Amino acid sequence: MTGQDRCGAAHPEDPTPCTIPQDAVTVLDGHGGAVPGCEHHGARMAASLNGARIEPGSVVGAATRALTAADRLRPYCWDTTSPRTRPDQLSHAENRAATTTP
Numbered sequence: 001m002t003g004q005d006r007c008g009a010a011h012p013e014d015p016t017p018c019t020i021p022q023d024a025v026t027v028l029d030g031h032g033g034a035v036p037g038c039e040h041h042g043a044r045m046a047a048s049l050n051g052a053r054i055e056p057g058s059v060v061g062a063a064t065r066a067l068t069a070a071d072r073l074r075p076y077c078w079d080t081t082s083p084r085t086r087p088d089q090l091s092h093a094e095n096r097a098a099t100t101t102p
């Protein structure tokens with residue numbers, strides 16, 4: 001796969017293919033940008049960008065599912081070689097668990 005046939009939310013370094021359709025959600029990058037994306041990459045992009053939001057696209061319910069998935073995804077989750085020790089390297093769910101555990 002070259003990457004050119006993937007949705008707008010697919011990060012160039014993320015090797016995973018899109019789910020169908022490729023405009024299931026709309027990802028807002030927090031800086032005024034908005035790109036249509038598949039549910040899979042929408043979740044990954046939202047987990048990786050600070051302040052990103054997911055809005056509904058062409059599939060009812062996809063934005064909600066992508067938000068739920070993003071909560072458990074680590075930022076740039078396709079990067080499996082970097083350390084995962086700082087809060088900004090962990091998922092929101094992991095950070096919540098860390099702050100609520102005595």
Ligand SMILES: [Zn+2]
Pocket residue numbers: 006007008009010017018019022037038039040041042
């Ligand atoms: Zn995609």
